[in-house]
Amino acid sequence: MLSVEEALDRVLTAVPVLGTEVIPLPDALGRALAEPIDSTRDLPPWPNSSMDGYAVRSDDLQGAEVSRPVRLRVVGEIPAGAVAQRPLRGGESYRILTGAPLPPGADAVVPQEEVERDGDQLGVARPAAPGAYVRPRGEDIRAGDRVLEPGTTLGPAALAVLAALGRPVVRVYRTPRVAVLSTGDELVDIGTVPGPGQIPNSNSYALGALVRASRAHLQDLGIARDDPDAIEARLRAGLAADVLVSSAGVSVGDRDFVREALDRLGARVDFWKVSMRPGKPMTFALIGNGGTARAGASAAGPSERADRPFFGLPGNPVSCMVTFELFVRPALRRMGGYRVIHPPRVRARAGEAIDNPGPRRGYLRVQLAGPPERLTARPTGEQGSGILRSMLLADGLAVVAPDTRIAPGEPVEVILLRDEGLGGVRDDGGA
Numbered sequence: 001m002l003s004v005e006e007a008l009d010r011v012l013t014a015v016p017v018l019g020t021e022v023i024p025l026p027d028a029l030g031r032a033l034a035e036p037i038d039s040t041r042d043l044p045p046w047p048n049s050s051m052d053g054y055a056v057r058s059d060d061l062q063g064a065e066v067s068r069p070v071r072l073r074v075v076g077e078i079p080a081g082a083v084a085q086r087p088l089r090g091g092e093s094y095r096i097l098t099g100a101p102l103p104p105g106a107d108a109v110v111p112q113e114e115v116e117r118d119g120d121q122l123g124v125a126r127p128a129a130p131g132a133y134v135r136p137r138g139e140d141i142r143a144g145d146r147v148l149e150p151g152t153t154l155g156p157a158a159l160a161v162l163a164a165l166g167r168p169v170v171r172v173y174r175t176p177r178v179a180v181l182s183t184g185d186e187l188v189d190i191g192t193v194p195g196p197g198q199i200p201n202s203n204s205y206a207l208g209a210l211v212r213a214s215r216a217h218l219q220d221l222g223i224a225r226d227d228p229d230a231i232e233a234r235l236r237a238g239l240a241a242d243v244l245v246s247s248a249g250v251s252v253g254d255r256d257f258v259r260e261a262l263d264r265l266g267a268r269v270d271f272w273k274v275s276m277r278p279g280k281p282m283t284f285a286l287i288g289n290g291g292t293a294r295a296g297a298s299a300a301g302p303s304e305r306a307d308r309p310f311f312g313l314p315g316n317p318v319s320c321m322v323t324f325e326l327f328v329r330p331a332l333r334r335m336g337g338y339r340v341i342h343p344p345r346v347r348a349r350a351g352e353a354i355d356n357p358g359p360r361r362g363y364l365r366v367q368l369a370g371p372p373e374r375l376t377a378r379p380t381g382e383q384g385s386g387i388l389r390s391m392l393l394a395d396g397l398a399v400v401a402p403d404t405r406i407a408p409g410e411p412v413e414v415i416l417l418r419d420e421g422l423g424g425v426r427d428d429g430g431a
Contacts, residue, residue, distance in 0.1 A: 001275045004361065008327060010270055011284055012341070015309050015331045018174040018242065025162055028154045030215050031172040032337035037148035042138035043164055047102040051133045054115060054122060055084075055094040055106035058130045069116070069123040078103060093122050102134055109133035141165075151339030173337025178211045179238030180204060181221040183231055183249040183258060184315060189223065202388065203247040203320050207313075210324050211245075214332045231261040235310075239287065242335060244308055245328060248315025250283045258283065258312050267310060277360040278319040278385035282327070283312030316385035322363050322397065325417065344416045346396070350408050351376035356400035365394035366414060377412055 002010075020034040049055065056072065064070040077095040078084050084094055084103030093110075094103050102109070108128040116123040141147055147161055154162075154172070162170055187201040188194050201223055211218045219241050224234040231249065238244045249258035250272065262269060265287050272283040286307040311328050313320045325343065333341040348368060354377070356362030366377040380393040396414040398406075406412050 001273045001280075002271050004274060004276050004326060007271055007274045007282075007284065008330065011309070011327055011331050012334050014270065014284075014286060014307075015243075015335050017337050018176060018335050020171050020337075021174055022169050022171050024169055025159060025167060028162075028170050028172055029156070029159060031154050031175070032339070033148055033150055033152045033154055033158070033170065034173045034337055035171040036146060036150055037162065037165070037167075039141045039143055039145045039147050039165055041141075041165065042143050043141040044135055044137060044139065047137050048135050049096045049098055049100055049102060049109045049133060050135050051109055051111045052097050053109045053111040053133065054124075055088060055096045055103055056108055056110055056124070056128055057088060057090060057092075057106060058108045058128045058132070060090060061108075061110075061124055061127045064124050064127050066125045069125040072122045072124060074117070074120045074122050107131065107134070149339070151337055153338060153340070176216045176243055176332050176335045177219060177241040178216045178243045178245060178332065179219040179221050179241035180207045180211060181224055181231075181234050181238065181244070181246040182207075183224045183226065183246060185226045187223050202317055203315070206317060206321055207245060207247060207324060210321065210329070211332075214329050215336065216243075216332050226257055228257045228260045228264065231257055232264050235261055235265060235287070239308055242308065243328075243332065244287065244310045245313060245324070246311070247313045247320045250281050250312035250314065262287070262310065262312075272312070274323075275360045276323075276326075277356065277358060277362045278316065278383075279314055279323040279326070279363070280360065281314050281319075282323050283310070284327070285310040285312070314385070317388050318365075318391055319385040321391055325397070325415070326363065345399075346372070346375060346414050346416060348375035348377040348398075348412055348414050350406045350410050350412050351378040352408050354379055354398055354400055354406040354412060356402065356404050359402045361402055362400040362404075363397040363415070364400055365390040366396055366398045366412075367393055368395040368414065375414075377414055 061070050072091060072093040074095055075092045076085055078100040079097045080099040083101050088094060088103045088105035096109060107130045110124055110128050148158060182201050182204045186198050188198050190200050208218050208220060221234045221238050224230045235244060246258055249256045262285055267285040267287040269285040273280055274282050287310050288307055313323045330341045354364060364383050365380040367380055368375050368377055370376050377398055380390045383390055394417055396416045399413045400406060
């Protein structure tokens, strides 16, 4: 049975990085940059005022005192978006507003609170150092600077930089399309009253939300009954996507038919068990174009790529969500071109005992509390693979070795699932 690391390495080796597309800048939020960005200009493009005040020559103000203020003549005004009519000469000043270009000849700005003005006469009672309240040309970015690397997640600040560089469009990696299928005779969709022995289909909604939270496009394949023909037909309908994900039917029970459906599609099964708790019965396979697997193929889009990654996740809802976080989300990020593909991890201290009995590594749901430097982790309650409340309350997954009890106060590694209220402990490189 593979370890989590071995299984994830196989997954990430098998999935391709998708092709690229050029999109309008406003649509690029959250996408992975697919080109290096070098600045073609200085930012700011000229020295400008950081205050509302008066542009002056610092030499004119040498010796200025409260008892003997220097008198300057105001020769004009420069609002933001305008330029001076002429260079500044000795004994003169320009009224200047924040962001306006400094006039030629000026080398400092005196804030308006520090002067007295009477008509076109200005009294300045203290010297000004060269460069005072002036933002130099290129202070932020210089022409030729590398400002963004491929794989960077484009957040608001990155979009602001691209806009400041005058980029109306940007090249990004394509967003994966993910087809999601739930299997099981016991499932009914929400809005339908469950009959005897039936339960609402929560997995499709959990997986759909996880797909969208991974910045991927969702194709909902609905529910397939426990029948090889039905499962095969639904999976075949999902071959137009980049990735297929199913829940349930991948274990060794009498009615676990996903493996049979994969065989009919000509899939190459890489592995179907992982040494982890929860989530042991998990399948990863490659389904070929038109249902015939071909190893080693990759290209930009579904119509061009022979192999579709397939993830057969367990049916228990917690197992389903945990295996998605550990395997499917990193795969989607790899395919989407992101530089950071793994979830962030933090070190915490156990606030109470965290037990992982049995021979498999545990990924146990915990709540985190405290500042980043003194985080504590406490289990969210019972850790059964069907207890959805354990995921609802979880900030992360505590990684615990087999047959291990972490005592209160001992360190534990936690994979973050969310970071609300954690004081900014999450740092995924801008992902």
